[in-house]
Amino acid sequence: MDEILSNELKETLSIFETPKFMITKNEEDEPNSALVMTWTVYQGNQLVYGDFMGHKTKQNLEKGNDKIGLLVLKMNLDNWNITAKFDSYHVADEVYEFMAMTPLFRYNQYTNVRGAGLAEAIWVGEKQGLSKMSVLLTYLRARLSKRKVSDRATGKGRMPPAVLDRFNMMAAVKILGYVDSSGFPRAFPAFGMLPASENLLVVDRSEERKRGIDLRDGQRVAVSLVTQEPAAFQVKGEFKPIDRKTAAIVIDKVYACSLPRPGLRIDQPLLEPDSR
Numbered sequence: 001m002d003e004i005l006s007n008e009l010k011e012t013l014s015i016f017e018t019p020k021f022m023i024t025k026n027e028e029d030e031p032n033s034a035l036v037m038t039w040t041v042y043q044g045n046q047l048v049y050g051d052f053m054g055h056k057t058k059q060n061l062e063k064g065n066d067k068i069g070l071l072v073l074k075m076n077l078d079n080w081n082i083t084a085k086f087d088s089y090h091v092a093d094e095v096y097e098f099m100a101m102t103p104l105f106r107y108n109q110y111t112n113v114r115g116a117g118l119a120e121a122i123w124v125g126e127k128q129g130l131s132k133m134s135v136l137l138t139y140l141r142a143r144l145s146k147r148k149v150s151d152r153a154t155g156k157g158r159m160p161p162a163v164l165d166r167f168n169m170m171a172a173v174k175i176l177g178y179v180d181s182s183g184f185p186r187a188f189p190a191f192g193m194l195p196a197s198e199n200l201l202v203v204d205r206s207e208e209r210k211r212g213i214d215l216r217d218g219q220r221v222a223v224s225l226v227t228q229e230p231a232a233f234q235v236k237g238e239f240k241p242i243d244r245k246t247a248a249i250v251i252d253k254v255y256a257c258s259l260p261r262p263g264l265r266i267d268q269p270l271l272e273p274d275s276r
Helices: 007-014 055-062 094-099 132-148 161-167 204-208
Strands: 022-023 030-033 040-042 046-051 067-073 079-090 115-124 173-179 186-189 193-197 200-204 221-225 234-242 246-255
Touching: 007 040, 007 067, 022 173, 022 186, 030 055, 030 173, 030 193, 030 221, 030 234, 046 079, 046 094, 055 079, 067 173, 079 186, 094 115, 132 193, 132 200, 132 204, 132 246, 161 193, 161 221, 161 234, 186 204, 200 204
Parallel strands: 067 186
Antiparallel strands: 022 030, 022 067, 040 046, 046 115, 067 079, 079 115, 173 186, 173 221, 193 200, 200 246, 221 234, 234 246
């Protein structure tokens, strides 16, 4: 198979500070989105990542759900979508040693790689770009669209104040993960996403439409939320189109995705441990 990774994408992947979002799925096509900074090129079209906090991600892969999606997002907001087939986890071999010698693990006494996951990239989308102005506009459109959705509160999926506050930040990175019609997990940046209530997000659909995506009513989605603070979250729920410009996500699960308790379910009012 010809190499499908461009030199620019290879270089971007080699920078461990570059955010890389990994989307997996379970047997019911429930997507799971995780920030996995360790993805890099192994050789040819083979990609590798170091596993040390992604319990739900690993669980999905080990159950045979080998289709994965990656969204690689540069600091200037240029981004690529990659679809790949997961191959295997490696421990105490050359693939593991390759990952263990990368800067994040080699020079950090607080992170120890548990295993190295190997995958084969089978498709790479064209590089997409986002300007600061487009981020501002999509944020403002989402803010104005709050009036299109009615407030609602249920006994599950209620986001705690820390999550609500971060969703309101224009600079917060918000990535929407889903499973496409071919069964592959995919993702796109969704900066125009704001809370309308404790368990309802309003979404500006301009980026979805720009990419030729048409998410279905009731489709399961997973949203990664990352800020410059050392805290990350994931919410899951159902996508609800309102019109061609606006949609809502009805949240039913909220997770912490960073130390000290990655994978902890933090819905209010019921707090219960769960796997991310």
